[in-house]
Amino acid sequence: EVQLVESGGGLVQPGGSLRLSCVASGFTFSAYWMSWVRQAPGKGLEWVANIKEDESEKSYVDSIKGRFTISRDNAKSAVFLQMNSLTDDDTAMYFCARQVYGDYVDYWGQGTLVTVSS
């Protein structure tokens, strides 16, 4: 059974940093692109970033470029999102997701909540 378990969310002040983690199980992690997708409270889905199997390609939505960094550790079946210079607009549930052929998402984690507030 495919499982994606996120952690690392919490309350942080504006300008602060957080590192989200997602540990995968139930599939060959190193064979899949992975993504982060977020959802602000009461709002729709927003794709944030993705990373290729071997880390050779990474892409980001413009609103987080230069502030967030996606990475992965295939030996630990984990993907990470380092978030710096956080603002109120980054408050959201952050979902880890598995991509098929770097394309559509077929599995999602349950999410980890990030709240940016003073």
Add this chain to the structure above:
Amino acid sequence: EIVLTQSPDFQSVTAKEKVTITCRASQSIASSLHWYQQKPDQSPKLLIKYASQSIPGVPSRFRGGGSGTDFTLTINGLEAEDAATYYCHQTSGLPRTFGQGTKVEIK
């Protein structure tokens, strides 16, 4: 950026009725369009891939269609468990984008 516009934003429907949600892309995306269902306090679930391809385990009443810029998600014979928000998602270009969502309520 490819913008996806869904209509309607909200639909209140009686059980067993047919529901049609449309998703329009700001430029042609061929068939790189996928549909997700999200129930309250749950993560999204994949319903349809590549515009019209079914997903194992998803009830056959969910059907997708279209290509290019205009796409539809049809629910034939709405059931109570289908109350949710539905999102379209394109993977033709970067950044990946989602439609704003269509909330379906059961009357």
